[in-house]
Amino acid sequence: MNSYASLVSLKFNNGKTGSACVGSDSAPRPPGLPAGDIRWGFLKFDRDEGRFVIDQKDVDLHIAELRRQLKAYNKYMAFFHRNIGGRPAFCFGENHTTDVIQTLARIQCELFPGIEGGAVGHLRSV
DSSP, X not given: OHXXXXXXXXXXXXXXXXXXXXXXXXXXXXXXXXXSOOEETTEEEETTTTXXXXXXXXXXXXXXXXXXXXXXXXXXXXXXXXXXXXXXOGGGOHHHHXXXXXXXXXXXXXXXXXXXXXXXXXXXXX
């Protein structure tokens, strides 16, 4: 790996780089490996199982953050809805109803550029 890295001008982060043989309980930890858990995103290496598992506690933290952000998003959307006249009423005329729909659609397009249908369109595509 070091030979290849020098050929392509890459540099390893020695604090996060290492290797080990998996599956041998009796093998001591090789010297020079970083201490602590072996992680990659939400994946954490489980030494007992000899495989990467999803760290559910870490996922829980991000769920809480996402919930907070979605709550803020929902508050903003309610704010927009309330301030453009709320639920379209016939007394404002058909043009107002069209304006409300187009404005809410524009907000979604601005928030999710390049994604047809905004957040719902993105979820549909996934």
